[in-house]
Amino acid sequence: MNISDRMRRRRMINRERRAIDRAWQSAPTQAMRDEINIMAQRRPF
Template identity: 70%
Template sequence: MSMIDRIRRRRMISREARAINRAWEAAPTQALRDEIAVFAQRRMPY
């Protein structure tokens, strides 16, 4: 994997993490927050 690919991948991961955080903070119910948390755990590569 090239250095540029690594940088792009890191940026994509950061962008997804921020989007998930925004969705979690904006969720109107705890149940929806729980679902977002489960989704994030399955989605994130670490």
């Protein structure tokens, strides 16, 4: 894996983490937040 691939992967991971964070903050209930947490933990970063 070269440097540009690593940088691209890091950007993608950061973008996914921000999206998960936005979804978690906008979730209307604690149950939805729990589901988002479970899905986020299963993500292969």
